[in-house]
Structures are given as structure tokens and as C-alpha cells.
Amino acid sequence: MSETEYEYDELGLVAGLEIHQQLDTATKLFCQCPTDLREPDAATRTFTRYLHPTRSELGELDAAAVEESKVDREFEYLAYDTTCLVEEDDEPPHELDAEALETTLEVAQLMDMKPVDQAHVMRKIVVDGSNTTGFQRSTLIATDGEIETSDGPVGVEDLLLEEESAQRVEETDDGVRYSLDRLGIPLVEIGTSPDIASPEQALEAAERIGMLLRSTGKVKRGLGTIRQDVNVSIADGARVEIKGVQSLDDIDDIVRNEVGRQAELVEIAAELEERGASIGDVRDVTNVFEGTESGVVAGALNDGGSVMAVALYGFDGLVGREISPDRRLGTELSDHAKRHGAGGIFHTDELPAYGITDEEVSALRDAVGAGPDDAVAIVAAGDDVAAGAIEAAAERAETALEGVPEETRGANDDGTTRYLRPLPGAARMYPETDVPPVEPDPADVPEPELLTEKVDRYQAEYGLDEGLANQVAYGRRMPLFEEVVADGVSASDASGGSSDGSDGVDPTLAATTLESTLTELRRDDVPVENLTETNLRETFAMAESGDLAREGIPDLLAALAENPDRTAEEAAEAAGLGSADESDVREAVVDVVEQNEEQVESEGMGAFSALMGECMGALRGKADGDLVSQLLREEIQKRA
Numbered sequence: 001m002s003e004t005e006y007e008y009d010e011l012g013l014v015a016g017l018e019i020h021q022q023l024d025t026a027t028k029l030f031c032q033c034p035t036d037l038r039e040p041d042a043a044t045r046t047f048t049r050y051l052h053p054t055r056s057e058l059g060e061l062d063a064a065a066v067e068e069s070k071v072d073r074e075f076e077y078l079a080y081d082t083t084c085l086v087e088e089d090d091e092p093p094h095e096l097d098a099e100a101l102e103t104t105l106e107v108a109q110l111m112d113m114k115p116v117d118q119a120h121v122m123r124k125i126v127v128d129g130s131n132t133t134g135f136q137r138s139t140l141i142a143t144d145g146e147i148e149t150s151d152g153p154v155g156v157e158d159l160l161l162e163e164e165s166a167q168r169v170e171e172t173d174d175g176v177r178y179s180l181d182r183l184g185i186p187l188v189e190i191g192t193s194p195d196i197a198s199p200e201q202a203l204e205a206a207e208r209i210g211m212l213l214r215s216t217g218k219v220k221r222g223l224g225t226i227r228q229d230v231n232v233s234i235a236d237g238a239r240v241e242i243k244g245v246q247s248l249d250d251i252d253d254i255v256r257n258e259v260g261r262q263a264e265l266v267e268i269a270a271e272l273e274e275r276g277a278s279i280g281d282v283r284d285v286t287n288v289f290e291g292t293e294s295g296v297v298a299g300a301l302n303d304g305g306s307v308m309a310v311a312l313y314g315f316d317g318l319v320g321r322e323i324s325p326d327r328r329l330g331t332e333l334s335d336h337a338k339r340h341g342a343g344g345i346f347h348t349d350e351l352p353a354y355g356i357t358d359e360e361v362s363a364l365r366d367a368v369g370a371g372p373d374d375a376v377a378i379v380a381a382g383d384d385v386a387a388g389a390i391e392a393a394a395e396r397a398e399t400a401l402e403g404v405p406e407e408t409r410g411a412n413d414d415g416t417t418r419y420l421r422p423l424p425g426a427a428r429m430y431p432e433t434d435v436p437p438v439e440p441d442p443a444d445v446p447e448p449e450l451l452t453e454k455v456d457r458y459q460a461e462y463g464l465d466e467g468l469a470n471q472v473a474y475g476r477r478m479p480l481f482e483e484v485v486a487d488g489v490s491a492s493d494a495s496g497g498s499s500d501g502s503d504g505v506d507p508t509l510a511a512t513t514l515e516s517t518l519t520e521l522r523r524d525d526v527p528v529e530n531l532t533e534t535n536l537r538e539t540f541a542m543a544e545s546g547d548l549a550r551e552g553i554p555d556l557l558a559a560l561a562e563n564p565d566r567t568a569e570e571a572a573e574a575a576g577l578g579s580a581d582e583s584d585v586r587e588a589v590v591d592v593v594e595q596n597e598e599q600v601e602s603e604g605m606g607a608f609s610a611l612m613g614e615c616m617g618a619l620r621g622k623a624d625g626d627l628v629s630q631l632l633r634e635e636i637q638k639r640a
Contacts, residue, residue: 006256006263014196014232016191017191017196017231018190018191019189019209020162020189020226021188021213022035022225024218025186027097028185029100029185030094030097030137031084031087034082035186043079046078048074049075049132051127051129051134073129074172074174074175075129076172077177078178080180086184093434095438096435096438101141103188107188108142109442109447110216111145112146113145114143115142116140118439119439121138122140122429123136123137123430125429130165130178131165136165138161141159143157148208150204151201151204153195154193154196156193157191159188161187163183164183165183166179166182196255202252202255214474215449215451216448227243228246228248229242229243229244230245232255234259237266237404238404238405240404240406240408242408244411261327261416264321266403266404268318268321268329272318277312279401280312280313282387282391285364285378287367288363289356289380296343296346298355305381305382306387307378307380311376312376315397324417332400333345333396337392338389339392340392343381345390346377348376378390379393408423408424462507468515468516472511480514481510481514509543509550513539513553517553518531526562528561535560535568548568551623555577559571559574559577585619585628585631588615588619589635593636596610596611605636605637607636612629615628615632616628
């Protein structure tokens with residue numbers, strides 16, 4: 001568990017990573033739809049699908065897909081004004097997006113990978129509703145790479161280019177609702193070799209891969225744009241794939257807790273073997289709970305449901321045993337029951353509780369033939385749900401006799417995991433016949449500059465201090481910084497066109513605006529997430545041309561954040577911003593000095609700091625601070 005630090009080499013820890021990163025392309029992988037995300041309330045219509053597993057080329061069915069299909073669900077999809085027939089699976093996919101392929105080849109270079117001679121699109125069966133097709137399209141682009149960590153190299157087995165799944169919005173009464181805005185966004189999947197031998201190395205490897213991806217400047221940033229899956233096993237355990245780790249910082253805890261979970265399950269299996277444990281038959285024990293005061297059980301019975309039970313012979317005290325923080329063997333059984341619609345299970349290691357009395361527990365044990373060394377699990381729900389749920393819990397208890405089951409698990413926010421489905425197998429893959437193969441050519445693809453190299457260059461070339469250089473290089477607006485600093489930006493190209501060849505924006509101004517100023521505005525509850533790159537380009541263009549004083553940049557960005565559809569000039573005019581000429585600035589300075597004439601006469605230049613603040617306030621960001629400072633000194637000296 002989290003407090004325990006294991007001897008990982010003695011346990012035989014083996015781990016690998018699968019990193020999934022969205023690419024920042026103009027269009028989706030197999031159609032020309034934009035890759036922008038929408039709010040669900042922007043949807044213009046909906047449609048529904050029911051999905052079922054299909055057989056592979058060899059006539060096999062994937063076990064994970066079969067289990068997923070046992071849950072009867074309707075999938076509803078939110079469509080938008082840009083949603084096309086490809087996204088709806090009413091038209092064949094178009095050719096593989098060239099921009100996405102080029103970026104993937106850049107990633108391959110950074111990890112010393114060998115591109116394949118010919119890339120074939122494959123279909124990977126997925127019937128959880130996250131794809132309208134019932135499968136995900138995936139293409140192997142490169143193999144046999146390597147990254148460095150402080151504990152030695154980690155191999156990179158494969159690099160795939162895939163289409164992102166639809167975004168899960170919410171559970172509905174009939175199934176699941178998905179949004180189609182995310183479906184089809186290009187996604188790279190990077191799979192490492194099982195070379196990772198500690199939680200710390202897993203975190204370092206993930207951070208290294210994340211840095212390499214961001215070095216391209218062509219990946220999406222923000223919550224949900226990168227996901228990490230972790231494969232973990234110990235010598236006496238089994239391979240477990242943990243999906244959906246949202247934060248890099250969670251990876252070491254995920255690995256640490258999974259090692260602990262498997263070690264505990266191995267010990268439980270040894271104890272069960274020593275006890276000669278076994279699993280009983282499922283039985284209907286509804287009559288035991290007639291007139292019960294348990295709200296959960298009574299609610300199920302009042303709705304016409306039943307209580308189903310299974311005896312777990314030799315399991316007494318082990319169902320309630322903690323196997324990872326705040327999760328027990330009983331939680332594992334409950335996860336399986338929930339997959340079949342139940343709210344969970346009760347078991348005798350935690351009873352009497354929840355309104356279930358000692359007398360009912362005793363009657364329950366008698367009903368299933370359980371003795372003092374045995375445990376009993378129950379499910380109270382509708383007849384069909386209760387039967388399927390208790391069977392699933394019993395099957396999971398059966399695997400506890402053997403130790404650690406191979407399975408796919410989901411990452412929880414607290415660093416623990418929950419059961420999702422069995423591990424998928426090779427039967428889930430088969431060729432995509434609607435997309436022609438491509439021949440990746442890395443010859444014309446430049447190798448990106450590493451972020452670590454950018455930090456050094458920003459300090460040497462632009463004079464940024466190390467902290468600011470790091471912020472910019474690792475920040476989400478690094479490509480915009482490089483664009484405006486290297487080439488400048490004019491009013492004519494502020495909408496995203498090519499530069500007019502003018503000198504670039506001052507690097508320190510650009511860096512502090514993109515990192516410090518936006519951070520300060522965010523802390524003041526300004527919705528800076530509304531600002532577009534066009535807003536920022538136009539703001540820099542006004543500052544560069546002298547139409548906006550540097551001190552006015554925060555006020556202009558705050559105004560644009562509230563209404564990003566306006567141009568910077570429109571927002572500046574509405575907010576009374578702009579750049580005052582020298583005569584106007586001097587007039588404002590003289591007014592401040594004359595209003596504080598006594599202080600100037602008595603303190604001389606000692607009054608400068610206080611009056612400087614008043615001057616800047618009076619000018620409201622319309623004048624450059626250096627000019628105000630110069631004129632204020634002149635006016636004070638005249639009167640001193």
C-alpha cells in the first residue's frame with residue numbers, strides 16, 4: 001500500500017508505458033472536420049447506435065469486446081454543425097492526414113525510431129460506444145526506438161498514429177452519451193518495452209516522452225489531451241494494463257499501488273490455498289430479508305427484485321482485507337458486480353451493517369451453508385441484475401484462488417485502480433480496407449529542437465533568465481512565442497498569415513506577456529482561456545507599432561478575454577486604451593506634479609516613486625513607463 005516501499009527487484013517488478021497524445025492539426029485524421037472541442041450544449045442534433053463485437057480475419061472474438069457487449073446499452077452521440085458523414089460512420093474514411101503523419105515522423109526521430117516501409121491502417125475493435133464504428137483505426141508508423149533515464153535506457157517498441165475516441169459526456173437511463181467533437185482527432189500512441197523497474201523510473205520515462213512530444217510544438221495541451229496507460233506485473237503476479245492516467249505526477253503512485261495490490265493478492269491466494277478455499281453455488285436468499293430494515297435491500301425488494309448470495313468457503317476475514325489504499329478484496333468483487341448494473345455487493349466481513357442485523361447474517365450463513373471460517377457475498381437488485389451481478393462477483397472470487405488476474409483496470413484520482421474489463425487480445429485487430437496504405441518518408445522531416453535545448457537558446461539568444469526561459473519553452477504557447485519573436489507580427493498578419501519580415505517582438509515582452517501577465521490575469525479571475533492566438537498576435541502588433549503602450553497590454557488582454565470576437569483595436573478603443581503622444585504624456589505628468597507641489601518642493605526627487613504611481617494611474621496604461629519616468633524626472637527637477 002502507499003505507505004509501503006517494496007523491494008521492487010526482489011518482487012520482479014516489470015512495467016511499461018503507453019503514452020497517448022493528441023496532435024494539434026488543422027483537421028481530423030480521416031476527414032476535413034476541425035479538431036476544436038465544443039461544449040455539449042452547442043450540439044445541433046443527436047443520433048443513437050447499438051454496437052456488437054465482430055470476428056477477426058481468423059473468425060475469433062476478442063474476450064474484452066465480448067464482455068463489453070454483455071452490458072445492454074444504447075449509445076447516444078452529440079453532433080455539431082461541423083459533424084460529417086465520416087464521423088457518423090455513414091461514409092468511408094478519407095486518406096490519412098498528411099500533417100498528422102509528418103508530426104508522427106518528427107516524434108519518431110526524437111526517439112531514434114525506424115519508420116516502417118509501408119503503413120497499413122488497421123481496425124481495433126472497441127464496442128464501449130467511444131467510436132461510432134465499433135472500432136478504432138490505428139496505424140503502425142515506426143518501431144525500435146529508445147529513450148534515456150537515470151536508471152538506464154528504456155526501449156520504445158512502437159509508435160502508432162490513431163484516431164481519438166469520442167468524449168464521454170454522461171451516463172443516461174439507457175446507456176452512455178458521447179460527444180463527437182473529439183472523435184477522429186489525430187493521436188500518437190507510444191509503447192515502451194517492459195524495461196521499467198521502479199515507480200520512479202516510470203515517472204521519469206513518462207516525463208521524458210512528454211518533453212519529446214512537446215518539443216515538436218505540434219501537440220495539443222490541456223486536460224485530457226495526453227493520457228498515460230501503465231502495464232505492471234510482478235514475478236508471482238500477472239500483467240495488468242492500467243488505463244487513463246491523466247496526470248504524469250500520478251504515475252509513480254499508480255505503479256507503487258499496483259505492486260502493493262498484486263503482492264497482497266498473491267498473499268491472499270496463498271492463504272486461501274492453505275485453507276482449502278472454494279466457491280459455492282449462487283442461491284436466492286430473498287426470504288432471509290423479508291421485513292428487513294436495510295434501506296438498500298428493502299428498496300430492491302419493494303421494486304420486485306431479489307437478493308442473491310454466494311458462499312465463499314475459507315474466505316472469512318479475507319474479503320475485507322485491504323489490498324490497496326481504501327480498497328479491499330471485496331471492492332474487487334463489487335467492481336465486477338457493478339459492471340452488470342448492481343450498485344455493489346455486501347459481504348459478511350463488513351456485516352452486520354447498513355441496516356442488516358446479526359440475526360439476518362446468521363440466517364444468511366445458514367441459507368448458503370457457510371460456517372465461521374467462510375464468507376458470504378450478496379447482491380440486492382432487480383431479478384436479472386442481481387443474478388448476473390452475483391455470478392460476476394463469484395467468478396472474480398474464483399480467480400482470487402489463483403492469485404492476480406490479467407485484466408484492464410482504470411486509474412482513480414487517488415492513485416488506486418478499478419476493474420474495467422479483461423485484457424484484449426490479437427483477435428481485436430483486422431485490416432481497414434477503406435484506406436490505402438502509405439509509405440512514410442522521413443527524408444524531408446526536420447528533427448525538432450528539444451525543449452531543453454530551447455531553454456539554453458532562449459537564455460543565450462534572447463537574454464531571458466533561466467526561470468522565464470523554462471516557462472516559455474515548456475509552456476503551451478511556445479510556438480506562438482517563437483513565431484512573434486523570430487519574425488515579428490504586423491496588423492496585416494495578426495490573423496495568422498505570414499510575417500512582413502519586420503523585426504520580431506521584444507523577447508522579454510513576449511515572454512512575460514505569455515507567461516507572467518496571463519498568469520496574473522488568471523489569478524484575478526480574468527477568463528484568459530478565451531483568448532485566441534489572433535487576440536495575442538493583434539495585441540503584440542499594436543505594441544510593436546506604438547499604438548499601445550506596454551503598460552496597457554494587461555488591460556487590453558483583460559478586455560479581449562471578455563469578448564474575444566472583437567479585434568484588439570476595437571477592444572482598445574472601447575476601453576480607452578492606446579498610446580498617448582509625448583505632449584499628452586507631459587501634460588498628464590505636469591498635472592500630477594502641480595497637484596503635489598508641496599511634496600515636490602519639500603522632498604525633491606524623494607517624491608518620485610509616489611508620483612510615478614499617480615502618473616501611471618492617470619494615464620491608465622496609455623504611456624510607456626520609461627517615457628513617463630523620464631518626463632516626471634524632468635518636471636521634478638524644474639521645481640526642485
